[in-house]
Amino acid sequence: MSRVNMTDNIKVKSRKLFTNKDLESEDDSAKRLRAREILERLQKRFPNAKIALKYNNSIQLLVAVILSAQCTDKKVNEVTNSLFRKYKTARDFASASLAVFEREIHSTGFFRAKARNIIAACKTIDSRFKGKLPKTMAEMLTLPGIARKSANVILGNAYGVVEGIAVDTHVIRISQRLGLTKFSDPVKIERDLIELIPQNKWFGATYKIIEHGRNICDAKKPKCSLCPLKDICPSAFNLSNWE
Numbered sequence: 001m002s003r004v005n006m007t008d009n010i011k012v013k014s015r016k017l018f019t020n021k022d023l024e025s026e027d028d029s030a031k032r033l034r035a036r037e038i039l040e041r042l043q044k045r046f047p048n049a050k051i052a053l054k055y056n057n058s059i060q061l062l063v064a065v066i067l068s069a070q071c072t073d074k075k076v077n078e079v080t081n082s083l084f085r086k087y088k089t090a091r092d093f094a095s096a097s098l099a100v101f102e103r104e105i106h107s108t109g110f111f112r113a114k115a116r117n118i119i120a121a122c123k124t125i126d127s128r129f130k131g132k133l134p135k136t137m138a139e140m141l142t143l144p145g146i147a148r149k150s151a152n153v154i155l156g157n158a159y160g161v162v163e164g165i166a167v168d169t170h171v172i173r174i175s176q177r178l179g180l181t182k183f184s185d186p187v188k189i190e191r192d193l194i195e196l197i198p199q200n201k202w203f204g205a206t207y208k209i210i211e212h213g214r215n216i217c218d219a220k221k222p223k224c225s226l227c228p229l230k231d232i233c234p235s236a237f238n239l240s241n242w243e
């Protein structure tokens with residue numbers, strides 16, 4: 001179907017709100033069209049969406065991503081501002097004193113597990129990968145503390161290698177609200193999104209959805225009246241979906 005027809009189709013639907021009943025009767029191809037329309041609108045609203053973590057090289061990116069678990073990107077950037085002046089390479093992190101490193105990253109929370117994982121991951125990178133961040137999902141998943149979400153973020157930003165869609169807390173919540181998935185497990189949500197979103201949009205989709213989550217589709221108080229997706233979202237103005 002041409003892009004013009006696709007947009008027309010969505011516009012026809014858009015004259016009223018898209019309800020849960022519409023969602024129930026939506027087939028795979030209609031859902032794919034709606035997913036594309038969602039991304040196009042988010043692209044218009046958030047054209048510059050990108051990773052918010054700051055880093056100077058791929059090893060520091062890996063460290064920042066591990067630190068960002070259960071922590072805001074703002075806090076991680078505050079901590080890494082000085083941390084990354086001291087530690088730059090995999091060997092720098094691999095040789096860190098655990099006790100000192102725990103103190104240095106303390107304010108990001110879960111500091112014991114994070115320190116252990118960062119040092120162990122960098123030891124693996126230093127010994128098995130000659131100090132260079134691996135380039136494949138399979139290799140990334142051998143690193144301590146790295147699951148698919150982190151691997152997707154790191155590979156995409158470090159190398160432009162896109163093997164999937166990074167599913168964080170915003171992507172989970174918004175995919176569910178938009179009726180793009182029924183699952184809560186990130187791996188299953190990623191599988192659903194991969195079916196709905198064209199591969200060349202996988203990388204950008206994460207950051208547009210995250211910006212949307214931060215600015216409009218808040219976890220507790222979504223601003224549906226300001227939302228560019230309100231006519232194609234089954235949760236729009238539906239309080240029961242927010243509790």
Ligand code: SF4
Pocket residue numbers: 177178216217218222223224227228229230231233234235236237
């Ligand atoms: S803000 Fe409201 S309308 Fe927009 S995606 Fe979230 S729940 Fe749907």
